[in-house]
Amino acid sequence: MKELVVLSGKGGTGKTSLTAAFASIAKDSVLCDADVDAADLHLLMNPKVEKRTDFMGGNIAIIDADKCSVCGQCEERCRFDAVHLDDEGEKYTIDEIDCEGCGVCVDFCPEGAIDFPEKKCGEWFISSTRFGAMVHARLGIAEENSGKLVTLVRQEARKLAEANGRELIITDGPPGVGCPVIASVGGATALLIVTEPTVSGIHDMQRVVELAAYFKVPCMVCINKYDLNADQAEAIEVFAQENGVPVVGRVPFDKQFTESMVIGETIMEFCKNNGLGTTVKQIWETIGKHL
Amino acid sequence: MIISVASGKGGTGKTTVATNLAASMGQGVQLLDCDVEEPNAHLFLKPEIEKTETVYLGVPKIDEGKCSYCRKCADICRFKAIAVAGQTVLTFPELCHSCGGCWEVCPEDAITETGRELGVVEEGFSNAVAFVHGRLRVGEAMSPPLINKVRENVKPGIVNIIDAPPGTSCPVIAAMKGTDFVLMVTEPTPFGLHDLRLAVGAVKLLGIPYGLVINRSDMGNDDVRTYALTENLPILMEIPFDRGIAEAYSRGELMVDVMPEWRDAFQGLFKRIEEQVASCRLQGTG
Numbered sequence: 001m002k003e004l005v006v007l008s009g010k011g012g013t014g015k016t017s018l019t020a021a022f023a024s025i026a027k028d029s030v031l032c033d034a035d036v037d038a039a040d041l042h043l044l045m046n047p048k049v050e051k052r053t054d055f056m057g058g059n060i061a062i063i064d065a066d067k068c069s070v071c072g073q074c075e076e077r078c079r080f081d082a083v084h085l086d087d088e089g090e091k092y093t094i095d096e097i098d099c100e101g102c103g104v105c106v107d108f109c110p111e112g113a114i115d116f117p118e119k120k121c122g123e124w125f126i127s128s129t130r131f132g133a134m135v136h137a138r139l140g141i142a143e144e145n146s147g148k149l150v151t152l153v154r155q156e157a158r159k160l161a162e163a164n165g166r167e168l169i170i171t172d173g174p175p176g177v178g179c180p181v182i183a184s185v186g187g188a189t190a191l192l193i194v195t196e197p198t199v200s201g202i203h204d205m206q207r208v209v210e211l212a213a214y215f216k217v218p219c220m221v222c223i224n225k226y227d228l229n230a231d232q233a234e235a236i237e238v239f240a241q242e243n244g245v246p247v248v249g250r251v252p253f254d255k256q257f258t259e260s261m262v263i264g265e266t267i268m269e270f271c272k273n274n275g276l277g278t279t280v281k282q283i284w285e286t287i288g289k290h291l
Numbered sequence: 292m293i294i295s296v297a298s299g300k301g302g303t304g305k306t307t308v309a310t311n312l313a314a315s316m317g318q319g320v321q322l323l324d325c326d327v328e329e330p331n332a333h334l335f336l337k338p339e340i341e342k343t344e345t346v347y348l349g350v351p352k353i354d355e356g357k358c359s360y361c362r363k364c365a366d367i368c369r370f371k372a373i374a375v376a377g378q379t380v381l382t383f384p385e386l387c388h389s390c391g392g393c394w395e396v397c398p399e400d401a402i403t404e405t406g407r408e409l410g411v412v413e414e415g416f417s418n419a420v421a422f423v424h425g426r427l428r429v430g431e432a433m434s435p436p437l438i439n440k441v442r443e444n445v446k447p448g449i450v451n452i453i454d455a456p457p458g459t460s461c462p463v464i465a466a467m468k469g470t471d472f473v474l475m476v477t478e479p480t481p482f483g484l485h486d487l488r489l490a491v492g493a494v495k496l497l498g499i500p501y502g503l504v505i506n507r508s509d510m511g512n513d514d515v516r517t518y519a520l521t522e523n524l525p526i527l528m529e530i531p532f533d534r535g536i537a538e539a540y541s542r543g544e545l546m547v548d549v550m551p552e553w554r555d556a557f558q559g560l561f562k563r564i565e566e567q568v569a570s571c572r573l574q575g576t577g
Contacts, residue, residue: 010301010302011302011303011457012302013302016482040482043481043482058369079391097468097496098468101369102388102390102392104367104392104395107396144461175457176328176434178427178431178434179432181328182432200331204331207328210429211430214429228538228541229538255510258510258511
């Protein structure tokens with residue numbers, strides 16, 4: 001079984017649009033939306049949720065005011081600036097957003113006045129779509145994106161693929177190079193980096209290539225909106241060549257990316273047999289050779 | 292004043308708006324690029340860097356000579372960064388959140404604080420615009436501690452503009468919290484709207500006044516505008532799709548330099564932000 005993870009470094013290069021397009025060509029794959037913080041793939045896939053599970057992401061510290069002796073130990077020990085006196089200045093209270101869930105205040109409180117319940121941070125889903133099964137999630141607003149939820153959706157996609165005899169998982173990845181991206185890279189067969197010929201696109205792509213090398217996962221590059229800037233497109237090709245990264249495709253700037261999204265269709269459904277559809281299909285075939 | 296520029300969806304134009312806003316003001320302003328995973332503002336402002344600092348996060352170092360293998364450190368750690376088995380103790384510094392619990396609880400004084408490299412903070416100037424950014428070490432998972440370090444450089448008495456990362460989770464919260472105004476940047480598409488709703492949810496949790504810029508405003512549909520009206524989210528500027536703007540952006544050029552009419556537009560945007568902040572203070576909602 002293979003997993004292709006679609007990344008970019010820079011946001012807005014076309015990861016989700018292309019992932020959806022590939023899903024509509026592949027037909028035999030399991031889809032995974034690992035961009036759990038601002039998940040958009042479902043807007044094109046229109047999933048029918050078959051199983052929903054709470055995601056418990058850690059714990060949160062809550063002071064029981066009745067038991068609090070206002071000794072200040074919690075405030076002194078908290079390294080996340082989450083503990084403050086309440087508005088009346090009478091008892092200590094913990095800011096839910098700033099609390100890191102480390103439990104130090106809980107363990108050191110001489111009164112045992114701090115509760116430490118598990119926190120629901122989001123939910124994850126197993127769904128069916130017109131292109132096959134999909135595992136996706138919703139991280140709660142302002143929650144810690146510890147990568148745990150990303151790891152979970154990928155594990156569940158793997159289980160589903162095994163159970164259904166599917167050979168390929170296509171994973172829509174998050175932007176950046178931090179915790180959620182690191183969680184989406186481990187164990188992947190290959191990464192597809194979708195970039196654009198802009199100084200930002202190149203800068204950010206280079207960091208993802210560095211990350212891929214750090215974690216020893218092979219990667220390939222697709223240049224979206226490639227005709228926006230010939231010099232920058234050339235710079236991407238040179239960089240890719242120098243770093244042994246195959247360029248699997250070049251997609252011209254095309255308003256159909258947006259037009260198809262607006263009506264909730266994948267590029268392939270919208271373009272059917274026109275130029276853009278053919279280009280994307282060829283790219284998918286090239287990717288297949290590298291997988 | 293501290294203005295943070297956020298979006299929800301990536302690629303909507305946060306860095307474009309933040310850098311052009313700073314450049315249009317020209318002086319009495321600092322740009323803090325808190326998108327430490329993929330900092331881009333320097334590509335447009337091209338600052339002269341005057342100071343570079345490597346930033347570390349405190350993680351445990353265990354002196355096995357003093358360790359009694361009592362397991363108190365492993366037991367207190369909620370992040371599985373310490374493991375004790377028999378007469379062996381292992382630390383996993385990359386998992387450590389630096390809560391200090393282990394060295395606080397160790398009865399043998401066997402744990403000292405050492406550093407895990409987070410990345411660098413660089414400071415400088417682009418003409419009269421002050422500049423600071425963080426660059427996360429590739430391989431480092433956590434951005435909020437480095438973002439907090441960048442934010443320590445907020446300069447009082449001037450306008451500080453924070454370029455936030457995409458999304459709505461902890462790195463964005465670290466970039467936005469405690470700021471005076473959140474300028475949200477979106478594109479009028481289903482992805483843009485979906486993620487904007489999440490971002491607005493996050494900003495409301497923080498209780499900060501906010502306003503909207505619609506980028507590529509003629510590419511998509513009207514749902515974002517309808518949403519903005521029903522949410523009382525003031526639309527402070529619209530930037531239509533313009534191949535010229537996109538091409539300038541691709542070259543690392545500021546649109547206020549390449550198309551001077553946009554300089555006035557961004558100065559107008561700043562005035563409207565000031566008005567929003569002032570009116571929210573009057574209403575006691577800011």
